[in-house]
Amino acid sequence: MWSMLAILIIAAVIFFMEFPLLKKKKKKKDLWFFSILLVFFTAVSVLEASEFPLPNPLDYIQGFYQFFSGS
Amino acid sequence: MDNQTITPRQFMFLVILFTVGSSILIVPGPLAAQAKQDAWLSIILSILIGLLLILFYDHMTKLMEGKTFVQATIMVFGNWFGRFLLFFYLSFLFILAALVLRNIGDFMTTEIIPETPLQFTHILFLIVVIWGAYLGLEVMGRSAEIFMPWVFLLLIFFTITLVPQIKIENLQPFLGEGVMPVLSTSTLALGTPLLEMVVFLMILPYVKDAQPKRKAWVLGVLIGGFILTVITLLCLLVLGSDLAALNTFPSYRLAQKINIAGFLEGLEVVIGIIWMLTIFFKMVVLYYCVTVGIAQFLTMDDHRPLLLPLGMGIIVLSIIAYPDVAYFETFVATTWFPYALTHGFLLPALVWIGLLIKKKRSG
Amino acid sequence: MIVMKRGIFFKVSAAALCLLLLTGCWNSKDLDKLGIVVAMGIDKTDDDQYLLVTQVINPSEIATEAPTTRPPVSTYSTTGETIFEAFRKLASESSRDMYLAQLRLLVIGEDLAEEGMMSSLDLFYRDHQFRTAFYVAVARDTDVNTLLSILTPYEKIPANKLMSAIEAVEQSHGSSKGVRIDELISQIRNKGQNPVITGLLKEGPSDTGNNITNIENIDAPSNLTIDHLGVLKDDRLVGWLDDEASRGYNYILGNVKSSVVTHPCTDGTASIEILRTQSNMDAVFKGGEPSIAIELDVEGNVGELDCPIDLGEADSLKDLNKETEKEIKRLMETSIQISQDDYGIDIFGFGSVIHRKNPKYWKTVEDDWDTHFKELDVDIQVKAELRRKGNSTQPIKKEG
Incomplete structure (x- = not known):
């Protein structure tokens, strides 16, 4: 619970650190990508903090190469 | 990005620190487990193969004509297929950065602060890394210049203080198990750190002066490789191949053995500064390149807004990347080399061929 | 320069971050809350549990200029299914957290040594708190508890006396040899060499050694001496050399x-x-x-x-x-x-x-x-x- 709250606060801090600058410079595209990535990774972090079983990319990588080595 | 440049000398220091960082912790153990007392030969062998790789990368940089790997790939393969390839390249760097972060986290929690949760070690370490990547390449290069003497001094101190404990017979019998184990384990050192050098294809365009670049790179790898060889040799000579393989972090165990006349001991944390500094630079190079790469991938003007959001992602990935140390050990032993080979050699080779064809057509 | 442009919000949050992060460790332990362990002993009890004897420095007695009659070290003994469990039970006996990096000596009981000591050594090589610079020895003809409870004259801390005695015997007479833990483990695992181990002996009657009066005599009736080498087959003690x-x-x-x-x-x-x-x-x-x-x-x-x-x-x-x-x-x-x-x-x-x-x-x-x-x-x-x-x-x- 506390960790999720902490993540949200951190995300908000990050947003307010970058947002005014990007807005001032009128970088619309940068602002969009920044916001999308921030929302995405905040969601991932919150899921991780709530002990949601996230898929591990290393599992896929390992599976992929094991498929080739035939084991 | 913001047109920051570094000198070839700074670039060389970054290469040295990158080569040593995290490899110094994770390479000697598995190497000693497989190649026994000949583990040092595998390192030397892999450095020699690595040099060919570096020459290849260098040739590629010339063809890229001042563009980073990301820009060059998009130029050669177009917006869609180029980005498809780059997705894998960038994910490779991202995963590598997360794993390196986990290396230092694992090291700290095993040896120094076992009760501090892994997340906090990662967050604290990453904050400094983000700050470094935020300030840009120039600052990274200059701080490499500032810290390099410390790393060297500590390494020299480390080596000299261990000389009295060396037992030369730990290296015998020379090639007692035959040549095969040496050849097969050299892939391990080739995977970490040499194939990871592909990350420098993102930095090389920002290095000043076209001419001494190759010299700086080759010299950096040679010096870094020499340091790794010396550390591995010390592990074998002082601990013996059996204990070196038994230890999770043999080089740290080595530092614990420093004992000068019975009163100067317990210096392992001071020596630990070497790993912290080198891993920091490896991490900051990786992180900088990932964010710059993603920014160029998305055609953004500035990579800095991405640093903090990606940092959240890297922390999550570094935690979930492996549930326990045993998973990591099998991953490094079985999957890492083919994975690094694909992204560190095959993918650049594909782009290299594309560049050659393009050059032929236009020229 | 770049930082400057970020404005007041950035500066304040950076300063706050520093305040939060630079205060200290996650689990700091003050020196006056630590018990400094200098020697440990392990053995098997009759009901097949591990016995762990811990010798801890009594700092106020070591540092003081006006010694009292309190002994310079204290020993605690606990039992458990594993050594680690016994170690954690120490908390109920002693009021302090145990600090292990200063460990000088690990004494193994003769019974346990004859049974095989490798599994008991695991903890001492695995746990991050231990350095590898401590000696391993076998208590010969005495139980570990008595051996570690003997107060020694001249040297206030018995473990230090034993450690320097081992080194002195090794260097000036050659009738014994100090064996450090990593050396022991690597020799046990080595097929081409079996290890030897230092023996420790107690001299004098058994009931006087743990009393402070022992060291109030000019010739302390109970004392610790270094014995000859024990022979190990793999990790089992099989005999002694004269x-x-x-x-x-x-x-x-x-x-x-x-x-x-x-x-x-x-x-x-x-x-x-x-x-x-x-x-x-x-x-x-x-x-x-x-x-x-x-x-x-x-x-x-x-x-x-x-x-x-x-x-x-x-x-x-x-x-x-x-x-x-x-x-x-x-x-x-x-x-x-x-x-x-x-x-x-x-x-x-x-x-x-x-x-x-x-x-x-x-x-x-x-x-x-x-x-x-x-x-x-x-x-x-x-x-x-x-x-x-x-x-x-x-x-x-x-x-x-």
Whole structure:
């Protein structure tokens, strides 16, 4: 619970650190990508903090190469 | 990005620190487990193969004509297929950065602060890394210049203080198990750190002066490789191949053995500064390149807004990347080399061929 | 410069972050809340549990200028299914957190040593708090608890006394040898060499050692001494070498830095002070069968003479050299004979020497090396050189 709250606060801090600058410079595209990535990774972090079983990319990588080595 | 440049000398220091960082912790153990007392030969062998790789990368940089790997790939393969390839390249760097972060986290929690949760070690370490990547390449290069003497001094101190404990017979019998184990384990050192050098294809365009670049790179790898060889040799000579393989972090165990006349001991944390500094630079190079790469991938003007959001992602990935140390050990032993080979050699080779064809057509 | 542009919000949050992060560690422990462990002992109890004895420094007693009657160290003993469990139970006995990095000595009970000690050593090599610089020894003929409860005169901390005594014996007499934990583990795992281990003895009656009055006497009735070497087959204690065999062992391995060699000469004895030794071990293959050649160079002085020889004669020192060589060779042969005939265990690492010389041959004998070891020929060459006679040119006699 506390960790999720902490993540949200951190995300908000990050947003307010970058947002005014990007807005001032009128970088619309940068602002969009920044916001999308921030929302995405905040969601991932919150899921991780709530002990949601996230898929591990290393599992896929390992599976992929094991498929080739035939084991 | 913001047109920051570094000198070839700074670039060389970054290469040295990158080569040593995290490899110094994770390479000697598995190497000693497989190649026994000949583990040092595998390192030397892999450095020699690595040099060919570096020459290849260098040739590629010339063809890229001042563009980073990301820009060059998009130029050669177009917006869609180029980005498809780059997705894998960038994910490779991202995963590598997360794993390196986990290396230092694992090291700290095993040896120094076992009760501090892994997340906090990662967050604290990453904050400094983000700050470094935020300030840009120039600052990274200059701080490499500032810290390099410390790393060297500590390494020299480390080596000299261990000389009295060396037992030369730990290296015998020379090639007692035959040549095969040496050849097969050299892939391990080739995977970490040499194939990871592909990350420098993102930095090389920002290095000043076209001419001494190759010299700086080759010299950096040679010096870094020499340091790794010396550390591995010390592990074998002082601990013996059996204990070196038994230890999770043999080089740290080595530092614990420093004992000068019975009163100067317990210096392992001071020596630990070497790993912290080198891993920091490896991490900051990786992180900088990932964010710059993603920014160029998305055609953004500035990579800095991405640093903090990606940092959240890297922390999550570094935690979930492996549930326990045993998973990591099998991953490094079985999957890492083919994975690094694909992204560190095959993918650049594909782009290299594309560049050659393009050059032929236009020229 | 870039930071400047970020404005007040950035600066404040950066400062706040520093305030939060630079305060200290996650789990800081104050020095006055720590118990500094200097020695530990492990053994098996009768109901098959582990017994853990911990010797902790009593800091107020060590640092004080006005000593009280409180003992300088305290020992706690706890039991548990595993050593780790026993260790955690310490918390209920002692009020302090245990700090382990200063550990000097690990004492293993004789029963546990005979049963096999490898599984017990695991914790001591695995846990991050331990350094690898501590000695491992076996308590001979006493239980661990009594041994670690003895207060020693002169040196306030018994563990320190034991550690320096082990080093002193190793260096100035050569009848024992300190074995550090990593050395022990690597030798247990090595097929070509079986380890030896230091023995610790208690002298005097058992009921006085743990009392502070023990060290109020000029000659403390109970004391700790270093015994000879124990022989281990893999990780099990199978027997002990006597004084001569232990010294022979140290000569063979070149461990002797300084020692004394006494041999009879006409009407008395001569003692030679050994100053330095240099040993060289090599495997020789003749017709496919290995043998070991040991060369030992000894340098020494005349230490004590009470026999009528004329040191002025050129040959007298040569004779002493010969006698010394003979005596040292006898010690080494005794040692080899005991380990070949009585125990059948290679404690000298002859197997490792053969492995280094001829890995192919080693592969064929590796798995039953001990039976091959019993038949192994060992050739010993000792070369002694006495350089000086000391202050007197001749033995001091009653008549001038």
